Amino acid sequence: MFLLYRTPERMHAKGPLQRKLCRLYGDRVPTDPMPPEPAVEVTDVRALRALAHPLRTRLLGRLRLHGPATASRLGRDIGESSGSTSYHLRQLAAYGFVEEVEGEGTARERWWRARHRLTSWRPGDLLAQEGGAEVQEEITRLEIDQHARVLDAWFEQKGQFDPEWTDAASLSDYPLRLTPGQARELADELHATVGRWMAEHPVEEPADGTEQVCVLVDVVPLREWPS
Numbered sequence: 001m002f003l004l005y006r007t008p009e010r011m012h013a014k015g016p017l018q019r020k021l022c023r024l025y026g027d028r029v030p031t032d033p034m035p036p037e038p039a040v041e042v043t044d045v046r047a048l049r050a051l052a053h054p055l056r057t058r059l060l061g062r063l064r065l066h067g068p069a070t071a072s073r074l075g076r077d078i079g080e081s082s083g084s085t086s087y088h089l090r091q092l093a094a095y096g097f098v099e100e101v102e103g104e105g106t107a108r109e110r111w112w113r114a115r116h117r118l119t120s121w122r123p124g125d126l127l128a129q130e131g132g133a134e135v136q137e138e139i140t141r142l143e144i145d146q147h148a149r150v151l152d153a154w155f156e157q158k159g160q161f162d163p164e165w166t167d168a169a170s171l172s173d174y175p176l177r178l179t180p181g182q183a184r185e186l187a188d189e190l191h192a193t194v195g196r197w198m199a200e201h202p203v204e205e206p207a208d209g210t211e212q213v214c215v216l217v218d219v220v221p222l223r224e225w226p227s
Contacts, residue, residue, distance in 0.1 A: 036064075038195070039118040040096070045129040047095040048121055052138040055080065056088045057146070060097055063114040065212075067204070068101050070109050117198070150214050161211065175225065187219040 042048050051057060058078055063069060069077075071086035078085075089112050092098045097119070101111040121139075126132035151171075158169070178186065194215050203212055 036114055037116045038199075039120050040116040042119060042121040043125045045126050045132045045135050047097075048126060048139055049131070049135045050091055050095045051097065051119065052135055052142060053088070053091075054142060055084070056092055057142055059085060059088055060092060060114060060119075061146075063098060063112060064117065065203070068104070068111045068113045070111055072109060074112075147216050147218070150216065154214075165211070183219055183221070187217070190217050190219070 042051075051060070055078075059074055062074060062077060071089055072082040074080075074089075075082040075085040089098060093100070093112070096115060098112050098114050101113050104111040123136055126136050154169070158165070176186075194217060197215075201210075
């Protein structure tokens with residue numbers, strides 16, 4: 001599985017994203033000279049348990065989408081106290097999901113960056129560990145909720161886009177009958193395709209005529225199709 005809160009990204013990007021960040025964070029946003037690693041595969045249930053917290057996933061998601069930020073600025077963005085965001089950032093850092101930006105900030109106000117674009121894990125790795133089933137349930141529910149928020153946000157914002165985006169946007173579901181191995185093969189193909197597009201069109205590099213686009217990939221078995 002892949003946690004979609006993707007793309008923390010280098011903040012040397014110019015254009016609308018950079019201007020938005022300057023309005024949010026003042027005249028200066030620290031550059032992040034180290035591009036994030038493509039993905040981290042989590043095999044330790046303790047690390048995923050640290051991530052299976054609604055506020056932590058929101059913090060990580062904002063760092064991946066908007067680049068480096070301080071705890072106080074993140075707190076203002078999501079309506080939390082700086083003490084709370086600082087604590088949860090330290091928890092994320094303890095398991096390697098985020099880290100401080102070297103040479104930036106002070107002891108009172110540290111700048112944080114996400115280390116990876118994606119978080120992935122294999123449910124089988126977790127289920128074999130003590131407490132793995134509970135963590136798998138928690139993180140799956142968070143991901144389902146995030147998918148719903150993304151689609152709700154698109155539905156609310158779709159009237160703001162140019163008419164061409166009406167034809168470009170896609171909501172699709174495809175019923176198939178597969179074995180577990182075939183389902184894994186299909187999911188791997190889909191992830192590989194999206195990964196190639198992510199590498200060729202990184203969200204941190206705005207270009208004329210482009211918008212942020214979210215691709216949701218779900219391959220799930222069903223006993224009965226919902227009516």
